[in-house]
Amino acid sequence: MSESEGPTRRVGRPRTAVLSHERILEAAFELADANGPEFSLASLARRLGVQPSALHHYFPTKAALIAAMRGQITLRLGTHGFDEQPWYEAILPWARASIEAFGRHPGLIAALATLPIDGEPESIADYERIVAALERDGYPSDLIVPALVALESFIIGSALDGLTPPDNLRPVHEPERSPALLRTEAAARAAASAAGITPAQRTFEFGLRALVAGLRAVGDAGAEPRTTDADAPASRGISG
Amino acid sequence: MSESEGPTRRVGRPRTAVLSHERILEAAFELADANGPEFSLASLARRLGVQPSALHHYFPTKAALIAAMRGQITLRLGTHGFDEQPWYEAILPWARASIEAFGRHPGLIAALATLPIDGEPESIADYERIVAALERDGYPSDLIVPALVALESFIIGSALDGLTPPDNLRPVHEPERSPALLRTEAAARAAASAAGITPAQRTFEFGLRALVAGLRAVGDAGAEPRTTDADAPASRGISG
DNA sequence: ACCTGAACACCGTTCAAGT
């Protein structure tokens, strides 16, 4: 959109500002859409026709810019009717919109995943809506945030999985050494093809339903003191 | 371990080789263990007392080195008794060992996740063992690989989640605007603290059990032609 | 206040040259 291939602006403050938070964010999304994991401030500056250092006047660090992008993405997710439907219904379109949004910006997924939420009003508001629905539906209080985070972890991991080639798990080098993998990978790829979607998309939809069903089962049994405790086994496996 | 802070080796082929695949991998794991997402060939070369370009003699690219590290990590995961136990039992310690391994190398998680499996014999062998167990237990053939990939996506996403601060979802800036999140996040953190684990660890264990339970439910209903089809809804949500 | 331009401390990778 904004081409401006550098009429070599001279030094000093321009008469009218060339940049703004909005213009930078817009160009940043264009750059992130042009797929490939190459998202750098330098290439963003090139696209905007400015020097890289000019960007730091609006966003102090690269992480701050990405945090702002995350806020925009969250805004566009929409509400998905958590107020009208039970959480396990409304969460499905929310999850689909989330991975779709992540998939549109391949170069950002890893960065978005590790970014602290911190003071991000949009993400906080999004979480608040979902958490409130779980509370309203009687989900066990101390398992609401874990359920939400587990779901988001699955979404993030699936988004990264979507970056791998469609036949990523196909044993091409020594197929005779992994016959079961060869068989089942072909079956899964054929099923995805028949459905007109990628294997990664089919995997996501399948895993999403399984995870939500599992989370729901625990929540329904949530009135009693919880025999399906989530705490016990961790002491025998996971460390720091 | 290997200090060798550069007695300034002179040019030309050394009388006895200074590097080897094993020495490089060992140092690479030491570097990845020293937490922080800074894993570079330059810092690895510094640790080994060589020039960065020397590394390319053993691993053509950084991605090739990380692929080799992934192979080592997979080897150390162990077998976890998929031959003796049903898949939904053996998969639990396998998943715990996986996230523990990822958690030990924070700087590698994102790179490991996006790496194509390609010709990685160790990972292929690991998958083959798991897939074979699912087949043996009668899991629907075209859902075996999706089940495995969904689980691994959850593990990868959870590993990334483990990098965020423990109170990542706590609304500190405007707590009055998100009361439900404030309540439930505190409840979850308190429960984790009482169990002597981090919130991320408790979330992982909880989500793992929910996901496996959900995957198992679909598999048990797998004899019939599948009314719980994974294909239909994708046509109304997920795109390229 | 808002930009340029130089500078700093990094990256991964290639390749000629030396032994």
Added chain:
DNA sequence: ACCTGAACACCGTTCAAGT
């Protein structure tokens, strides 16, 4: 074959200087 050293094309960030 196995390393050094120089070179190339990048990074993010800081900061003085100009308007």
